[in-house]
Amino acid sequence: MTDKKEKILNAALELFADEGFKATSTSKVANKAGVSEGLIFRHFTNKEGLLNAIVDEGEKRVKLLYADIVLETEPKEVIKKTIETFNTVNKEPDEVHFWKLQYKIKWEMEVYGEHKVEPLQKALTKAFEALGYNQPEAEAQLLLITIDGLATRFYLQQKGFKIESQLELLKKKYKV
Amino acid sequence: MTDKKEKILNAALELFADEGFKATSTSKVANKAGVSEGLIFRHFTNKEGLLNAIVDEGEKRVKLLYADIVLETEPKEVIKKTIETFNTVNKEPDEVHFWKLQYKIKWEMEVYGEHKVEPLQKALTKAFEALGYNQPEAEAQLLLITIDGLATRFYLQQKGFKIESQLELLKKKYKV
């Protein structure tokens, strides 16, 4: 990975996350990265190739993020970590662009990407089962759905939205 | 409202909802509506004016939709109706485009539009308060957040996602 290639990726990440994929021109990316426009196509073939490079990296990071939770054996810990992970990720400002894009791209490309959350969902299902919940599968899905909703509010910066207190409330409800 | 003006609005609604605002060209809208491209600009000044016309209509429909809930006095009914309203809206296929756009546009334009849900949120807060919940405000917000998450799954058509069972689970949790 050359220096300029990485600069292209970083510029694209920020622009795609803030202004959207289709709304961001390759010339804008090149400008922000401080390289010639042609270099984007040398490294990534086309504009979609540039997006894919970022999304692929996203998949790796998601797996890494969930790895710790999936291995957890204590049911309550699985739920607790699921809720808390969302928060720790977004404490680092550099990471925010990255995760924001993961959500934003779902709507722009209209794909949910269920395979990414599947291992986590299964781990949660097992956890809810172990805790004696009546519909463990539905419960697991509902928790992930709620976190999706939290992300929407967080990334779109709804006024008066305090993510910490919502996460606390969630933990209280699940008694974790 | 002339016939052709309405055809433009309908075509734009469907295209914006499916492919996004920025990704939909005015020529595409004109084509689908069966009118000349110039007519769009005669009626709506520019492309954003066309979007605004649709979004404004959205605000009216949201108010209409919530009016019934806000007037409800029975706390449990407020919560129940909030959960069920989401479902009834999306039973009519013509309505789906409309509501999908309302969610999609949030991400594309990066505005949450909190004023739209404010009356509903206040009604929910009062309901949770009456029912003796410890943090009625946070509870109201959390329920709306969860519904946002449900919408994401629903409109992005996540595989294996059954909205009815999730709504049932939600009602069970709130005992409504």
Place this chain on the structure above:
DNA sequence: CACACTTGTGAGTAATCACTTACAAATATA
């Protein structure tokens, strides 16, 4: 019918789009 006004069209416009190409600079390998 005459006149005003709205509704509608089709052929423009400059600007921007993603992408290509010819060539130069840098780097790796022998």
Place this chain on the structure above:
DNA sequence: TATATTTGTAAGTGATTACTCACAAGTGTG
């Protein structure tokens, strides 16, 4: 050092973009 390969640039390309404008068709009113 000589040569092959990779990395990078600048100036293009045709296609598409949002939008304009001159003018025609339709409609309502006296």
